[in-house]
């Protein structure tokens with residue numbers, strides 16, 4: 001075989017490549033991270049400071065499974081980032097380890113319901129746990145449940161099913177599956193199922209049929225938000241693993257805890273902050289993460305969150321928001337609901353869409369107000385009654401940036417509605 005040797009000149013070209021220089025400079029710069037992985041949201045730490053009590057409670061409820069009794073179903077709830085998923089996974093890892101040690105037939109299955117998305121998908125994941133393959137579609141849910149139950153029963157074991165972010169599933173598809181799962185033990189002889197439901201929504205109980213609620217919450221555990229001091233403990237333990245010695249300064253760490261504490265005591269936000277701050281420091285080519293990097297990280301995470309919300313809004317909410325943007329862009333100081341509705345209708349006309357009623361649009365405005373994208377303030381119009389003055393809760397630029405790319409709104413980005421045209425004259 002003939003080997004072709006490329007002349008050096010070709011390599012020479014690569015050497016002056018700007019991108020190559022960039023990579024070299026990055027690699028020459030100081031390293032900040034010792035282990036970036038431990039800041040990943042899925043990482044389950046060896047230690048869960050300030051969750052001893054909750055871990056012990058879960059352990060106590062599940063321990064009977066080691067002797068072959070079913071134990072109780074558990075319903076866990078608390079805001080995002082309060083350590084629910086981490087505490088449950090941690091406790092179950094330890095339970096499984098113990099069950100292998102003593103030879104107790106226990107299996108666990110973790111399912112994130114929001115990601116799984118449908119009842120059918122959850123059922124097929126359960127089937128997979130007991131080794132039954134299910135086609136993507138085509139079977140009736142009842143049939144899939146039967147196959148799962150029959151195979152499970154033969155295996156003679158206790159199956160602990162964790163249904164994480166269960167609120168997302170129930171709000172979309174109702175609680176039929178949950179009802180069936182809470183009743184499943186009635187038809188099992190050799191095996192048993194224990195359910196752990198986890199919800200990020202504290203008011204989720206209201207969505208459940210009382211019978212489902214009472215069987216799911218045989219035991220109930222609430223996870224409270226972390227305080228700034230607790231977050232600082234969690235962070236310093238993780239930062240020690242993630243960063244090389246001295247890279248994360250005391251002040252930066254304290255600021256991350258303070259920011260995340262004001263964000264409903266969210267450990268996920270705290271960890272995101274130290275990770276992004278570290279990445280920004282690394283990008284700057286410096287060896288220490290400063291408070292300035294943390295402030296910058298906070299701003300970046302917040303902007304990313306806004307972009308994500310803007311992108312994923314339903315079309316009519318986008319149009320309502322865009323209508324308010326058009327007012328703000330023309331320097332109209334706060335528009336009232338009626339005016340926003342007029343512009344919204346006009347935009348619908350442009351896109352050949354049927355507009356929603358003013359009542360529905362008013363509802364959408366309220367929803368956007370709740371997530372902080374709009375600010376609506378009630379004002380008195382004297383004998384004309386009351387209305388809302390509406391302003392954007394975020395910058396004009398972020399709307400322009402995100403919606404220029406939107407397949408519906410993009411073509412209208414420089415549009416001037418008729419009523420604003422008249423204003424200008």
Ligand code: ADP
Nearest residue numbers: 041048049080081082083084085086234267268
């Ligand atoms: P939730 O499920 O309540 O939304 P998670 O359990 O996913 O919250 O926690 C969010 C992040 O914070 C995860 O990366 C988790 O490892 C971490 N975390 C939460 N609580 C603790 C704790 N007490 N100690 C260490 N890390 C924690």
Ligand code: MG
Nearest residue numbers: 084085086164
């Ligand atoms: Mg979770």
